[in-house]
Amino acid sequence: MSMSTAQVTAFSTASGFSVQDSSALWLALVLLLALLWCVWVLWNGYRGWASGAVSFGTFGGVAARVLLAWLVLLFFTLS
Known part of the structure; x- marks a missing residue:
């Protein structure tokens, strides 16, 4: 759900920065x-x-799982 224009304006006025900067x-x-x-x-x-x-x-198994978790997190947050 996206914010309405009034909500974006209110957020920007109250916080001092934009919604995109906060995100x-x-x-x-x-x-x-x-x-x-x-x-x-x-x-x-x-x-x-x-x-x-x-x-x-x-140690190799731990390293592989940690790197896989990092890559999955990057994929879901940056896509």
């Missing part, structure tokens, strides 16, 4: 948080693999 900001924040989560998971997986607590196959 871009929220999208960027979601993608940034997801990227930070992916880096955190990969870093912890690497630390586990380097210390010998996690096998290389398990």
